[in-house]
Amino acid sequence: MTRRWQATAAxxxxxxxxxxxVLVAGSGxxxxxxxxxxxxxxxxxxxxxxDVSTGTCGQGWSRPRSGTQVFDLHNxxxxxxxxxxxxxxxxxxxxxxxxxAPGTTRPMTVRLGSGSYAFKCLQNDADAVTGPTVVVAxxxxxxxxxxxxDQHDLIPPTLAYQKWVGQRIAELxxxxxxxxxxxxxGDLAAARRDWLPAHLVYExxxxxxxxxxxxxxxxxxxxxxxxxxxxxxxxxxxxxxEYGLWHGRSAASLRGPATALDGAVHDLLGGxxxxxxxxxxxxxxxxxxxxxxxxxELTARTDYGSGTSLATxxxxxxxxxxxxxxxxxxxxxxxxxIAKLDAALVRTQATLDALRHGxxxxxxxxxxxxxxxxxxxxxxxxxxxxxxxxxxxxxxRTA
Numbered sequence: 001m002t003r004r005w006q007a008t009a010a011x012x013x014x015x016x017x018x019x020x021x022v023l024v025a026g027s028g029x030x031x032x033x034x035x036x037x038x039x040x041x042x043x044x045x046x047x048x049x050x051d052v053s054t055g056t057c058g059q060g061w062s063r064p065r066s067g068t069q070v071f072d073l074h075n076x077x078x079x080x081x082x083x084x085x086x087x088x089x090x091x092x093x094x095x096x097x098x099x100x101a102p103g104t105t106r107p108m109t110v111r112l113g114s115g116s117y118a119f120k121c122l123q124n125d126a127d128a129v130t131g132p133t134v135v136v137a138x139x140x141x142x143x144x145x146x147x148x149x150d151q152h153d154l155i156p157p158t159l160a161y162q163k164w165v166g167q168r169i170a171e172l173x174x175x176x177x178x179x180x181x182x183x184x185x186g187d188l189a190a191a192r193r194d195w196l197p198a199h200l201v202y203e204x205x206x207x208x209x210x211x212x213x214x215x216x217x218x219x220x221x222x223x224x225x226x227x228x229x230x231x232x233x234x235x236x237x238x239x240x241x242e243y244g245l246w247h248g249r250s251a252a253s254l255r256g257p258a259t260a261l262d263g264a265v266h267d268l269l270g271g272x273x274x275x276x277x278x279x280x281x282x283x284x285x286x287x288x289x290x291x292x293x294x295x296x297e298l299t300a301r302t303d304y305g306s307g308t309s310l311a312t313x314x315x316x317x318x319x320x321x322x323x324x325x326x327x328x329x330x331x332x333x334x335x336x337x338i339a340k341l342d343a344a345l346v347r348t349q350a351t352l353d354a355l356r357h358g359x360x361x362x363x364x365x366x367x368x369x370x371x372x373x374x375x376x377x378x379x380x381x382x383x384x385x386x387x388x389x390x391x392x393x394x395x396x397r398t399a
Contacts, residue, residue, distance in 0.1 A: 045070050045109070050119060052100060053077040058119030058131020066112050066140040071119075073097055074105040081123040084396070085110060088118040088133050092145040093396065111143030112136055146388075147334050148396045154279035157326035162277050164322060165208045169269045172201045176262045179241070183258040186251040191258075195245060196308055199238045203315035206292070207285035207323045211277045218264040222302055230304070237261050239304045246305025282327060283393020287386040289320045294379050300364040307363030310375075314352045320386075321345060327393065334392045341385040348378040 046069040051059040053076045061071070073083050079102060085095040094117065095110040119131040175198035182191035202220055209216045219237045223229040230243050236257060244254045296302045297313040324331070324345075332338055351374055355362040367375070 043070065047072055047107075049074060050083075051076055052081055052083055052119075052121050054121065054123060054126055054129050056131075057083075057121035057129040058134075061119075061134050064112075064117070064134045064136045066114060066136050066138060068109065068111045068143075071095070071108045071110070072105050073100060073108055075100045075102050077123060078102050079123045079125065081121055083108065084120045084122070086118055086120050086130075087116055087145070088130060089116055090147065092147050094143060094145045096396075113140040113142035114138045115142055144336075146392045149330060149334075149393055151279055151395055153330060154282055154393065154395070157330065158277050158279040158282055161207065161282070161323060161326045162275070164326075165205050166269075166272050168201055168205050169265070169272055172198065173262075173265050173269050175201055176258075176265045180258040180262040183241075183251055183254045188245060188251055188254075191241075191251075191254075192245050192306075195238070195242060196306065196311060199242075199308075200311060200315040202238065203312050204319040204322065206289040206316055206319040207282070208277060210281070211275050212268060215264055215268045219261060219268070222296075223304075237264070239302065242306050243304040280395045282323065284390045286320050286323050286327070287383065287390045289316050289323075290379065290383055290386060292316070294383070298364065298375065298379065303364065307366075308361050309364050310352055310355050311361045314349065314356075317345065317349050317352070324389070327389070331389065331392065335388055337385060337388060341382075341389070344378070344382040344385045348382050351375055351378045 046065065046067070048069065048071050049060050050071045050073050051057075052073050056076065071085070075081055081100045082096065082098045083100055084093050085108065086093050094112065095108045097106050097108050100106055114136050116133050116135050118133045120128055121131070122128045175194070179191055179194045179198050182188070182194055199220075212219070217237070220239065221235060221237050222239055223232060223235040223243075229235065230240075238261065240257045241254055241261065243249075244257070293313050293316040297309045297316065300309050302312065303309045324341075335341070355367070355371065355375075362371075
């Protein structure tokens with residue numbers, strides 16, 4: 001069992017949510033076009049009815065104004081559509097609604113400033129259609145927007161990150177070889193000393209776990225929460241060895257798991273040059289790593305006796321920083337909040353570092369109430385700051 005697959009549904013939900021967050025794009029239930037025009041808005045905002053089709057994309061917006069407002073998008077065509085509100089000069093996206101079914105109406109909530117805007121309608125099996133350009137006069141500041149990235153933009157940082165991962169796998173192979181040698185000669189004290197550095201190398205590569213495929217479960221799998229699950233032969237890897245090292249198991253009982261772990265890592269190392277990471281997933285991975293850390297490390301779900309969950313959480317932050325470093329040239333011109341993101345990452349790292357004393361990490365169950373609150377607050381803020389990254393790097397259809 002691997003924790004990455006357990007979190008899949010949550011990650012998909014996050015991908016949808018963060019897009020709405022950065023673009024302030026609304027979504028909701030269906031309704032008829034006439035009803036949208038006739039009913040007084042309960043939200044107190046200005047509503048404008050917009051037609052969506054290949055022939056009338058963006059029709060209905062005749063009196064533009066600045067400020068927060070709602071566009072009620074009605075799909076009059078026979079196919080589902082994605083609708084973006086864009087700046088036709090720069091391509092920046094101010095709002096989007098995906099999966100607008102035929103005959104339905106959904107709201108798009110945006111905050112507009114002075115500038116040029118046009119709706120772009122992207123229907124299934126049809127070319128994109130851009131509606132008429134509408135100009136909001138004045139000198140009002142514009143709301144949140146995301147300059148779109150395409151697959152080609154993301155290929156260079158993905159390749160650079162993949163090369164970095166390859167170097168970490170080589171480092172990991174040396175570390176698991178050392179761990180195996182400790183156990184082979186029966187030196188469990190040395191094995192307990194060498195287990196954590198090896199495990200942390202693996203944890204820093206969180207954005208590559210999906211590309212690792214079955215190797216992730218073999219190297220870093222977790223046991224089910226049932227009696228005797230830790231003795232299941234399918235429970236392998238670092239956590240299987242951790243359980244044995246900190247629960248008095250013999251060296252002889254750990255030689256098989258150590259050999260299997262070392263073999264799985266070397267297999268991964270040998271096959272890595274043939275793997276290809278998905279560029280479209282890069283932005284989401286930074287958010288996903290921290291989300292998984294909250295779910296597994298900060299709850300001690302993955303602690304099998306070493307008490308080092310916070311060390312793992314700290315390594316996960318290193319992994320988040322590694323992927324952000326590769327994305328930064330694309331992120332800086334697109335994310336006005338990058339300084340807040342950097343500050344949140346530094347603050348969260350410092351909070352965790354303060355929980356290490358003389359090389360020994362505080363275990364999660366030994367945190368004081370104040371320490372627990374601080375850790376939770378820092379990780380919550382960091383997740384909020386990472387949300388725009390996932391939205392910014394969502395590869396959008398443009399034609």
